[in-house]
Amino acid sequence: MTKETKESGLAYANEILQDEWAPVLLFWLGFRTFTKQELLELIPALSEEELSAKLCQLQNLRVANPIRDTENKYSLTEDGEQLRRLMMSLSVWGAQQQDDNADRQSVLVVEPESTAKLKDLVKYNQILSKYIK
Incomplete structure (x- = not known):
């Protein structure tokens, strides 16, 4: 995707974020550094290839x-x-709008501690899926 393009900046960003796994990988890689093996444990549905x-x-x-x-x-x-x-920011905004439209109370999103154990981070995927899957 480093080719020159005439699409809008929003369309370009959207193209990246619409990928099935890019948002999840962006979340975890921005959370802290991980090895490939740790990423595979965090995202078990993703094959090594x-x-x-x-x-x-x-x-x-x-x-x-x-x-x-x-x-x-x-x-x-x-x-x-x-x-x-x-x-x-967009994910939290979208989830809050969905809650408002359904007359539900929005839940505050809190990221786990960056020092959390991998097994605890795997559990966090359930919360994360409401926002970025």
């Missing part, structure tokens, strides 16, 4: 980067962090 392809795609978009160290973790770039903040 799919994960590799998605990480490559996010790198080509310049929103994610591998960290060159002994652990081979991945993180977001500054552009990726900015996209994540926008995505989360």
Whole structure:
């Protein structure tokens, strides 16, 4: 997607966010750094091949980067962090609007601690799915 395009900026961002796994990967990679194996545990529906392809795609978009160290973790770039903040703002806004339209009380979203254990983060996917899936 680094090709020159005449689409609007919103259409370009939408194209990225409409991918099945990009929003979830943006969320987790912006939360803290993870190895591929940790990402596979966080997103069990994603195969190793799919994960590799998605990480490559996010790198080509310049929103994610591998960290060159002994652990081979991945993180977001500054552009990726900015996209994540926008995505989360839109996601929370959308969920609140849905709650308002259904006359439901909105629930405050609180991210887990960045030091949380991986098994606890896996449980957080249930909450996350209301906002970005």
